Amino acid sequence: xEPAILVSDLTKSFRMGRGDAAFTAVDHISFAxxxxxxxxxxGPNGAGKTTTIRMLLGLMRPTSGQAIVLGxxxxxxxxxxxxxxxxxxxxxxxxxxxxxxxxxRFYGQVYGLSRQELRRRQAxxxxxxxxxxxxxxxxxxxxxxxxxxxxxxxxxIHDPELIFVDEPTAGVDPASRRDxxxxxxxLARHGTTILVTTHYMDEAELCQRLGFIxxxxxxxxxxxxxxKVRQMLWGQVLEIECNQPEGAMRVLRAAIAARRLEVCDLxxxxxxxxxxxxxxxxxxxxxxxxxxxxxIVIHRxxxxxxxxxxxxxAKMREAPVLS
Numbered sequence: 001x002e003p004a005i006l007v008s009d010l011t012k013s014f015r016m017g018r019g020d021a022a023f024t025a026v027d028h029i030s031f032a033x034x035x036x037x038x039x040x041x042x043g044p045n046g047a048g049k050t051t052t053i054r055m056l057l058g059l060m061r062p063t064s065g066q067a068i069v070l071g072x073x074x075x076x077x078x079x080x081x082x083x084x085x086x087x088x089x090x091x092x093x094x095x096x097x098x099x100x101x102x103x104x105r106f107y108g109q110v111y112g113l114s115r116q117e118l119r120r121r122q123a124x125x126x127x128x129x130x131x132x133x134x135x136x137x138x139x140x141x142x143x144x145x146x147x148x149x150x151x152x153x154x155x156x157i158h159d160p161e162l163i164f165v166d167e168p169t170a171g172v173d174p175a176s177r178r179d180x181x182x183x184x185x186x187l188a189r190h191g192t193t194i195l196v197t198t199h200y201m202d203e204a205e206l207c208q209r210l211g212f213i214x215x216x217x218x219x220x221x222x223x224x225x226x227x228k229v230r231q232m233l234w235g236q237v238l239e240i241e242c243n244q245p246e247g248a249m250r251v252l253r254a255a256i257a258a259r260r261l262e263v264c265d266l267x268x269x270x271x272x273x274x275x276x277x278x279x280x281x282x283x284x285x286x287x288x289x290x291x292x293x294x295x296i297v298i299h300r301x302x303x304x305x306x307x308x309x310x311x312x313x314a315k316m317r318e319a320p321v322l323s
Contacts, residue, residue: 001034003033003035004069004161005031005032005033005039005069005162005195006032006068007029007032007056007065007066007067008030008065008066010055010067011027011062011065012025012052012060012062013025013063026048026062026216027048027216027217029048029065029211029213029217029218030218031221033193033209035161035193036188036192037193037194037208038184038188038196038207038208039194039207039208039209040197040206040209041053041197041210042199042204042210043199043213044316047215048215049213050197055074055075056074056164056195057078057164058074058077058078058079058081059078060075062075083111083112083158084160084161085162086162086163087155087166088151088152088165089166090167090197094139095139096138096140098138099136100131100134101126104125104153104154105118107155107157108122108158112158121157125154125156128183129153130179131149131150134146143176145172145173146176148168148176149179149183152180152183160192161191162194163187163194163195165194167197169198169203181206185206201312209223210227212227212311212315214315214316219315219316228307228308228311236278236303236306237275237304238274238283238284238287238303239272239273240272240275240287240291240300241273241300241301242298242299243297243299244297245271245272245273248273248291248294249266249273251291251294255290260286261287263275264277274304274310276314
């Protein structure tokens with residue numbers, strides 16, 4: 001079956017002013033999203049996530065490369081894509097002075113639903129978004145989590161095959177984030193393809209496949225499990241708990257600067273220190289000796305499986321190269 005999204009060498013550059021060098025927001029990225037999949041697009045602010053979505057919706061013309069969405073080439077066939085897709089922006093775009101049912105009815109009319117279809121879909125959407133009992137309150141009075149579910153409901157009022165969800169849970173409490181993701185899984189179980197952008201690693205874990213983007217380039221692509229396996233092949237994570245974590249960090253950084261210690265990555269993880277090193281007893285023994293010589297007491301030092309956050313932070317520090 002043809003992928004829902006197929007991107008090849010997609011690039012978008014901006015020229016800020018006459019004579020200025022072009023700024024490349026999206027730089028020759030290539031990936032595919034399969035039908036019925038929840039694909040997570042993960043990266044820091046300004047990495048190129050929203051620009052990519054705008055090109056995939058046909059709202060922005062790429063500088064070069066190709067994007068095919070639901071079998072339609074963009075941006076030339078954007079109207080056909082709009083009829084079959086939904087978009088939930090990272091900015092709340094509904095009307096606060098309308099009720100949820102009025103917002104849903106408005107967007108249904110925008111998407112061209114007939115009266116009969118609109119009556120059926122608005123009832124279904126209220127149920128799916130779990131807004132029953134609150135559909136006649138002013139939207140301005142809803143909590144952040146309820147407002148986000150309403151925004152998603154308006155994006156799916158026309159029963160789209162594919163939805164783009166851009167930073168959906170920023171500023172939303174953990175319980176509401178969990179409820180929102182249960183709603184997205186419900187949609188995926190019914191065959192809806194979802195491309196979601198996020199910078200929360202716990203949300204990234206919930207995606208079936210991930211693309212990490214940094215400075216406009218795709219730096220990692222795969223399932224969460226695949227990314228962890230690749231990281232383990234590149235380097236294993238040594239987790240250290242000690243009585244002087246900041247002192248230990250200074251000792252290890254000095255050893256790295258003096259080329260006495262070779263590591264792939266070094267960072268705090270809470271009060272613990274995580275060191276990504278080639279897995280070897282010699283490296284572990286060297287670190288233990290360095291800290292002991294500095295009078296630092298090690299409470300625990302163990303090899304551990306890398307988390308998605310470990311992988312994400314390591315990739316963000318690298319020069320952008322697809323792994």
